Amino acid sequence: MxxxxxxxxxxxxxxxxxxxxxxxxxxxxxxxxxxxxxxxxLANHIGDREALTEAIRLAARxxxxxxxx
Amino acid sequence: MLKxxxxxxFGYVRSPEQAEGKQVRHPVVIIGAxxxxxxxxxECARRGIPCVxxxxxxxxxxxxxxxxxxxxxxxFLDRLGCAERMIAKGISWQVGKVFFREKLSYQFDLLPExxxxxxxxxxxxxxYLEEFLIDEIAREPKADLRWxxxxxxxxxxxxxxxxxxxxxxxVFTMEATWVVACDGANSDTRKMxxxxxxxxxxxxxxxxxxxxxxxxxxxxxxxxxxxxxxxNQSVLLHKQSDDVWRIDFQLGWDADPVEEKKPEKVIPRxxxxxxxxVPFELEWVSVYQFACRRMKDFRIGRVLFAGDSAHQVSPFGxxxxxxxxxxxxxxxxxxxxxxxxxxxxxxxxxxxxxxxFAADDNLMNSTRSTDFITPKSAMSKRFRNAVLELAEHTxxxxxxVNSGRLSTPTPYVTSSLNTxxxxxxxxxxxxxxxxxxxxxxxGGKPAWLLxxxxxxxxVLTFGEAPASEVKSGGVSARVVTVGKDIEDTKGLxxxxxxxxxxxxxxxxPDQHVAARWRSFDGKTIAxxxxxxxxx
Ligand SMILES: Cc1cc2nc3c(=O)[nH]c(=O)nc-3n(C[C@H](O)[C@H](O)[C@H](O)COP(=O)(O)OP(=O)(O)OC[C@H]3O[C@@H](n4cnc5c(N)ncnc54)[C@H](O)[C@@H]3O)c2cc1C
Numbered sequence: 023m024x025x026x027x028x029x030x031x032x033x034x035x036x037x038x039x040x041x042x043x044x045x046x047x048x049x050x051x052x053x054x055x056x057x058x059x060x061x062x063x064l065a066n067h068i069g070d071r072e073a074l075t076e077a078i079r080l081a082a083r084x085x086x087x088x089x090x091x
Numbered sequence: 092m093l094k095x096x097x098x099x100x101f102g103y104v105r106s107p108e109q110a111e112g113k114q115v116r117h118p119v120v121i122i123g124a125x126x127x128x129x130x131x132x133x134e135c136a137r138r139g140i141p142c143v144x145x146x147x148x149x150x151x152x153x154x155x156x157x158x159x160x161x162x163x164x165x166x167f168l169d170r171l172g173c174a175e176r177m178i179a180k181g182i183s184w185q186v187g188k189v190f191f192r193e194k195l196s197y198q199f200d201l202l203p204e205x206x207x208x209x210x211x212x213x214x215x216x217x218x219y220l221e222e223f224l225i226d227e228i229a230r231e232p233k234a235d236l237r238w239x240x241x242x243x244x245x246x247x248x249x250x251x252x253x254x255x256x257x258x259x260x261x262v263f264t265m266e267a268t269w270v271v272a273c274d275g276a277n278s279d280t281r282k283m284x285x286x287x288x289x290x291x292x293x294x295x296x297x298x299x300x301x302x303x304x305x306x307x308x309x310x311x312x313x314x315x316x317x318x319x320x321x322x323n324q325s326v327l328l329h330k331q332s333d334d335v336w337r338i339d340f341q342l343g344w345d346a347d348p349v350e351e352k353k354p355e356k357v358i359p360r361x362x363x364x365x366x367x368x369v370p371f372e373l374e375w376v377s378v379y380q381f382a383c384r385r386m387k388d389f390r391i392g393r394v395l396f397a398g399d400s401a402h403q404v405s406p407f408g409x410x411x412x413x414x415x416x417x418x419x420x421x422x423x424x425x426x427x428x429x430x431x432x433x434x435x436x437x438x439x440x441x442x443x444x445x446x447x448f449a450a451d452d453n454l455m456n457s458t459r460s461t462d463f464i465t466p467k468s469a470m471s472k473r474f475r476n477a478v479l480e481l482a483e484h485t486x487x488x489x490x491x492v493n494s495g496r497l498s499t500p501t502p503y504v505t506s507s508l509n510t511x512x513x514x515x516x517x518x519x520x521x522x523x524x525x526x527x528x529x530x531x532x533x534g535g536k537p538a539w540l541l542x543x544x545x546x547x548x549x550v551l552t553f554g555e556a557p558a559s560e561v562k563s564g565g566v567s568a569r570v571v572t573v574g575k576d577i578e579d580t581k582g583l584x585x586x587x588x589x590x591x592x593x594x595x596x597x598x599x600p601d602q603h604v605a606a607r608w609r610s611f612d613g614k615t616i617a618x619x620x621x622x623x624x625x626x
Contacts, residue, residue: 054470058477066487 127398290384
């Protein structure tokens with residue numbers, strides 16, 4: 023595993039609040055576009071091709087499973 | 092329409108074999124005189140194979156087709172004697188601009204590596220390219236180009252095929268040891284021998300307009316995503332020769348191809364783009380749907396498929412003809428060795444092995460570009476727009492913008508003709524890779540490395556060579572010594588080939604690396620030569 027799946031974000035509640043607050047006044051469309059930008063920026067920051075693939079697979083697999091329930 | 096170019100009409104000539112009614116066996120018969128059929132014919136003839144090229148028509152490619160030719164195909168065409176004319180007539184460009192909605196997102200410079208004979212890319216109408224090839228064939232006694240010869244049917248035998256051909260004088264038959272089908276994406280030959288052609292049709296249509304205008308737009312490639320003059324779609328503007336500009340309008344799947352081609356529909360679209368006051372005339376207009384598909388095997392019995400008949404790609408990245416030329420490059424020397432009995436027929440099967448590998452690479456690249464240009468879902472469109480918006484202010488994101496990737500050759504890294512590397516090597520010249528060009532001095536005059544490679548196998552060595560050739564069976568490889576036969580004046584041969592004293596390369600007739608070593612050993616080279624001949 024190249025993807026770090028252990029807790030790694032300092033000030034976790036602050037980060038989460040930041041994320042939610044940044045989209046508070048957005049329509050769903052605006053927020054979706056912003057999420058896309060965020061994915062692209064963070065992916066570029068990570069830059070590790072294997073870690074990115076693992077993250078894509080993990081997110082996709084769990085999204086599908088969750089959508090089925 | 093059509094203001095700048097007069098289509099030539101080539102005369103039909105009755106062949107002696109049809110006149111005399113005798114069935115002649117030819118080593119190679121090529122079906123189709125498009126760019127790939129012409130290049131294959133010329134390539135075979137230059138290698139000494141007498142060949143016949145048949146075309147059902149009597150002129151060059153009509154309408155808007157290929158525009159961009161990349162470096163490796165130009166190097167191949169240089170070997171055939173056409174590239175210098177193409178470059179003189181064509182347009183060179185280096186700067187590309189990407190627009191998103193109403194503004195410039197960013198611009199880029201191709202910045203090609205210097206010290207190569209051929210440029211990274213030129214733009215030229217396909218009909219000029221075909222004309223130049225036809226001129227060259229006229230000077231080549233071993234290539235026999237016959238217009239108004241239509242293939243009607245084909246019968247396969249173990250060691251040859253029998254072709255039924257229709258001409259203005261009626262129907263006759265001829266035999267071919269090998270047939271090369273270069274009759275395009277809708278290949279009749281492929282249907283006649285039951286070849287498959289599978290892949291993906293894109294649910295989108297494109298209006299392709301060639302426009303004559305004297306406007307002083309710079310010679311750059313401009314690509315718009317979702318511009319105000321053509322909302323929700325993409326547009327491409329590119330310059331060709333003779334003040335002809337290529338404009339591609341993405342239309343979407345619902346567009347009516349017949350309506351969209353009408354000048355009363357096309358002209359307002361172009362005016363909206365160029366402005367009311369830019370005078371222009373339409374030269375040619377067509378509506379295309381693009382596809383990405385290929386045959387599973389490029390050989391069926393005695394028939395080999397090259398160019399669009401074997402694989403079709405969407406034009407993003409200009410891969411169609413570019414990759415087709417590399418098919419011809421790959422096939423010519425193999426046919427020659429097998430026809431002369433110097434290599435087993437198994438060598439012919441490495442044509443599919445290597446070129447289907449390249450076709451998959453091309454299909455993948457052009458599918459990726461198409462997915463970026465035509466997102467298939469609302470979410471992937473959002474990702475696409477996110478990339479485009481970020482690109483304006485965040486240079487690091489720009490490489491993700493995909494409006495077509497420059498066609499580059501696919502190294503045959505997994506080819507069974509390669510001999511595996513031993514030891515440490517720097518640079519990109521791994522076995523299976525096309526040779527990099529480099530400036531050299533030859534007989535006191537400036538020259539190019541690639542022009543010294545390609546008429547047969549070559550052993551390129553840095554330092555003292557104990558022999559002037561290496562042999563395996565009936566095949567020999569000429570030794571070229573850097574520092575003796577050619578001077579590496581700028582040191583770029585050594586730099587590009589990681590050449591140290593003793594370094595030795597075995598180079599195939601199609602200017603691809605077969606093997607390399609840190610010292611010259613005749614026996615080892617001979618073994619690699621045998622392997623490169625499919626044995
Ligand atoms: C809009 C557009 C833009 C493009 N841009 C580029 C680009 O920028 N760069 C690039 O590399 N490629 C580009 N391409 C692709 C390029 O045009 C093709 O890949 C190329 O023409 C293929 O050449 P070909 O010789 O395989 O087939 P074709 O050019 O299709 O030639 C086939 C020939 O076979 C003949 N024929 C057919 N049936 C028979 C028969 N039964 N008997 C005898 N003769 C027959 C036909 O008359 C024709 O002359 C573009 C294509 C399009 C449509």
